[in-house]
Amino acid sequence: MNAPLPLAPPTLAHARVPDTSPPGCWGDDVKRILCVRLDNLGDVLMSTPALHALRESGKERHLTLLASRSGVALAPFLDDVDDVIEYDAPWVAPASGSGHDLAADRRMQQRLRAGRFDAAVIFTVYSQSPLPAAMLCYLAGIPRRLAHCRENPYALLTDWLREPEPQQRTRHEVQRQLDLVRHVGAQTADTRMRFHVPAAARRSLAAQLAARRIVPDTADTADATAAAQATQAANCAPIVLHPGATAASRRYPPERFGAVASRLALATGAPILLTGSASERPLVEAVLRAAAPAMRAQLHDLSGALNLGELAALLERASVLVSNNSGPVHLASALGTPVVDLYALTNPQHTPWQTPQRVLYRDVECRWCYRSVCPHEHHACLLGVSIEEVVHAALELRHPHASPERRDPPVRSDRRHGEPCCDDAASSLTDQPAVP
Known part of the structure; x- marks a missing residue:
């Protein structure tokens, strides 16, 4: 249910996966993490299990999402994201087709430097290069930088996985990002994609x-049994x-x-x-x-x-x-x-x-x-x-x-308001199916 389509990938004579950087473990000293996902809303959603793994794997972690205008719209609904920065990067096709402003790119570099991030994780699909984003994070002084990369990134990435797709295999996008953060010790048992629906x-x-007048009229079923109403x-x-x-x-x-x-x-x-x-x-x-x-x-x-x-x-x-x-x-x-x-x-x-x-x-x-x-x-x-x-x-x-x-929604911690809460979604309209 979670695999990519079962169609044969191409076989290329030059396909091989050389060594990557050694697996590491970002410890509790890595608290402020910049999560870079610059494409579409769906791509950000498919990165949410990896974001959750980053959150769970360190104490008092603060996650900032760097995303496009489309991706930024998700931030209010993601419990694992503490802050968000909008950036329409010049190496990503703009939704509006408008041009880019070099001064804006320089301001973004300065803003990231001011954020004093301990690390950056650059999420991409396999057709995208992480190196422009890696250069931005490098120039912003972010000391640890993680991504998949097809060629040797040298100093631009401190932690990286050699890109195996599509020559050796393809993975679901969610699994791809979970594999990426696992390289620095971030794991979670809960690999669901995440979106919190507000009661409002x-x-x-x-x-x-x-x-x-789309909802059904239940006035004539007031005497019906609960099973019949359900x-x-x-x-x-x-x-x-x-x-x-x-x-x-x-x-x-x-x-x-x-x-x-x-x-x-x-x-x-x-x-x-x-x-x-x-x-x-x-x-x-x-x-x-x-x-x-x-x-x-x-x-x-x-x-x-x-x-x-x-x-x-x-x-x-x-x-x-x-x-x-x-x-x-x-x-x-x-x-x-x-x-x-x-x-x-x-x-x-x-x-x-x-x-x-x-x-x-x-x-x-x-x-x-x-x-x-x-x-x-x-x-x-x-x-x-x-x-x-x-x-x-x-x-x-x-x-x-x-x-x-359908399964019950998880009890969540509302970090933005500093108080634990159980979502008021415990009704038949908000249950979810079990994870296979």
Whole structure:
């Protein structure tokens, strides 16, 4: 359930893994750690188990996340992160397409120096070089610097693992980052991705659903038994469809999403909720136009209506998420929500993690292209997946006997407010499935 896709990696004649730096142990003197993750929201989410390992493996550790604008949005929901710094690095493609300011880069170097960090961990996917970030941390005077690296980094990294991917093997992105921090002695038994849903987000979502008349009317079931009420609640739990993705190469056609929505509405009678950003509203509208007219009353457009906390609150109460491989897939994984992942073969590492799942794709010779636009313009890795397969997978995961019972959320320590607390999520809407 937690492995990358079981497709053969390329075999290269020059592939070998030379020695890396000796394994070490960052002791209790390493208290202030800069965690560098400069790509997307989903990438930051997949680094949260490693962040938790860093937190657990030293006394009084303080973690600062250095992230892009997208990644920074996660910080309020990550209990292991104490501080956050936003940085759109010049070696990472900007979401806005805007240019970079050299003066801003110099100010960032000075800000990191002022942070007096004891160490930096640079998280990357295997197609990214850690060396620009390593140089930034080196110039900022951070004495310990850890990353995966393909070539010898010499003085830029004090602790490093030789990059083995994709020549020797591929790992799930979560496992990759756990292996990285283990090199300096940071380990954890709890390898779940982490996202704390605030109670205020749940209340705000509930108000929105009630205003849109999406929640079921339970007035006529007041005399029903608790078991009957629970069954009705399960049957009425919404199905969430997310038709967007940042890259065109990872989008299943909206016409097919419309057909999937129609068939799920007919088969279940449950509300079908369509999510996306405000900029994705035209895409969601295309899905609605493609849906069967008789089923449209069960379909609800939430594009642009939810902030990140409310989206998480929605996903934790959903019976299943059907989505392109994008941020909501990883958010659902962090919340234990079953996922049907329409997985374009742009990379092998980002499947759902520790949650009931069906990963749908067709193998193609051009797999692992790492392209945002299909280079051959055929989208065969996605278009080979039929509507029937998607519907069947969603119904199978949604069935109450198809997935394990949901687990209770962990008791957490609210470091930001200095007091222990147990999240008020101990209800049927906030349980999570057991880790396999």
